[in-house]
Amino acid sequence: MHKVCCAISYNKDMAEVTIYSTPTCGYCAMAKDFLQEHGVEFTEIDVSVDQQKAQEMVEKTGQMGVPVIIINKDGKEEILVGFDQVQLTNLLDL
Secondary structure, three states: OEEEOOOOOOOOOOOEEEEEEOOOOHHHHHHHHHHHHOOOOEEEEEOOOOHHHHHHHHHHHOOOOOOEEEEEEOOEEEEEEOOOHHHHHHHOOO
């Protein structure tokens, strides 16, 4: 598990963001780049090496596809499967 942080400051209620990904997933890379470009701190979970976290992801989403982005904000958990820039922008108030 890797914590990634950027120089740009993101301060919109500081959502907790977790991304389930694999090293070979192009959409995962796009999602992580998008978050970094907007200064959003996130925790990355590589499900190709962490089977327990992979199972956790499947239990949350019902599927094996990555990326899965979990946003915890204001006491609510939002789950995005895939990279949807518009939805991420809206959920994170970017």
